[in-house]
Amino acid sequence: MDAYWIPIRTALAVFPLLAAFLTFPYMIYQYRRYGAIPFLRTVILYSFLLYLLCMYFLVILPLPSIEAVAGQTGPTVQLLPFQFVRDFIRETKLDVMNPKTYLPALTQNCFLQVICNMVMFLPLGMYLRYYFRCGWGKTAVISFLVSLFFEFTQLSGLYGIYPRGYRLFDVDDLMLNTWGGMLGYAAAPLLAKLLPSREQLDQRAYLKGRAVTFCRRFAAFLLDWLLIGILLIMCMIAVPFLLPALIVVPGIIYALVIAGYFILIPWATDGYTPGKWICRIRITGKNERKPALYQYALRYGLLYFVLIPLPVIWVCGYIFEICTGYRERPRLLLHERISRTECVSTVGTITKDKQKHEKIWLLPA
Template identity: 45%
Template sequence: MNVNLNIYAFPLKMALLVFPFVALIIALPLLIVQYRRYGSFLAWRAVVLYSFIYYLITAYFLVILPLPDPAAVAKLVSPRYNLIPFNALRNFLDYTVFRIGDPSTWLAALKQPWFIQPAFNVVLTLPFGVYLRYYFKRPLWQIAGMGFLLSLFFELTQLSGLYGIYPRPYRMFDVDDLILNTTGAFLGGVIAPVLMRAFPTRDAMDERSVAKGQRVTWTRRLVAFILDNGLVWPLVAGVLDLALRLLGLANSSWQPVAVWVVALAVVHVLMPLLLHGATLGMLVVRLAIVTVDEAPANVWRLALRAGLLYLVTLQSWRGFLWAFTEIYSYDHQSQSNYILLVGFGVVAAFTILNFIWNLVMRHHRFFYDVWAGTKLVARPAKK
């Protein structure tokens, strides 16, 4: 029995290459769930979850790679499975130089393939037990059970010939692997408390997440704004436009304005009324609009807030850019254009100064919230 350790380098390299793409698919939903639960995002939590996914990918690649040629697999006559437990121990005692009464043979035996291969199967699932104990806070009996299930998944993957891709197994299903993998996961759970002393505990992460989740940060505001105005608002406007077309009103001159204003009312007034103060974007990042005394905001406050922000602020910026372009790009230097430029410019300048003032003073309450008697608050984290 020869063990070529170089064969493990290829799966590790493959995991390193594939990890960023697979991790993005798998870890992002997990991070969103964690954010929804605690109302904030911790870098260390992301590191733990990403590294856990990387470990699982690497372990899986170590089980299935390198992939052999199907024609070569079809010619194999080796056993498909071994159901005799502790066969690895018997092989170690029979085929290594190990003699229990001769200590000089102990170290030499540890360097032989009959020890390295079983030891690898223990080490393979050792991190699994550590993660389950450290982050997922599983007791030892559950860690052993989950370690067994993970090992069974690996072994069945091998027994199925990689889910039927190969005509027969190219690696043997071995009951000893189940025992060793389960042992590795259990040992990982045993040593986890020692390793946990060097890192923030799960409870400490949760407490920090909850505390951080009470703050209405710029990031949460920006994400909610992008979701509401870059996704939800255009979607609602598109549905309304389609409805008008089906009613035969597609050519009406007032259609674009009507669609825009009604969509605004749906997204920023109706939805917060139905969702306890939150637009869909705010719902994602756990924010809500309330009154100054934190009572539910009524329809008039929501309408005034949305009007000041989207009908006054954004339209003043848009009008200023339009007038500026008319005067200096198209040379339409009429008196009315200059009046519009100054008028829109004053409103736009006020909104920008208000933004800068809040940014410096950290009030986080802009003029539209002040005049509407509202404010943004963070929703409490789910327990």
């Protein structure tokens, strides 16, 4: 059992690190595509990621020492199809006429290895059909290619780390893995009876994406400030180089970058900053009218020159706003109320002319 438990335990240890690394890109994609991050969709996708990790570590672990692999002299490939049948007949004492030999034969390693090779790929076929909506042929091809990747990983000695392959490249594994994927494809309708369909998941996501949540706004905020950080660094380097006689004042550069990025860009693009555009958020005025330039200046002047620089005002003001306006729609914060602007979702608001260019469902108003 250690041969299986060690890879699974390693996958469980690596999964949180990989998930943390992929979470922000995943959030951005979901906000851009649907405007929301539904819980069930996230569980399905992250369970698929964990499953792939478990498969990969089951293939490569446990790792032998380089010295032990260098001393191996056995074959590295097995290209004879259905060799597992010959091994089963040779290594077991199965007697078709004697039922007492059935159970001992089915518990032999040569038989259990065949079953494990198929079972390992069974979830892959289920994921491909249920969530990724792959057909029979596509599922077979993907299952084969994934198995081929694993076999070449072993044949290459873990991409050249070892002097030779430390596990056998077996053509039977390619067949058994592919069959396992196809069994998963056949069993996927059972999973569909327990979970909503992919279409239902998409519809729920689009419906949820019509509201602009604080988490979505924060994702747009992080994207904007990633770009602003690059701009500030470039300005701090470029200005002394291009204008050496000019005294660089960080506060002035900060004010100019904020004014250009958060005031002029939204005013010129009808309410978008790059981060908000990616997350499908737009700034509007009262009754979704286009805000005037002074409204953008008031909105972001309050936010970045008053509320954020003064932590006490920021904390007290926003706690008050969240506590008193949490149930309001839309949830307007202090700088939004003063500037009479708000953030709205652009999910499902494209015109029919643009519908053919964007794969997004138009929802009823």
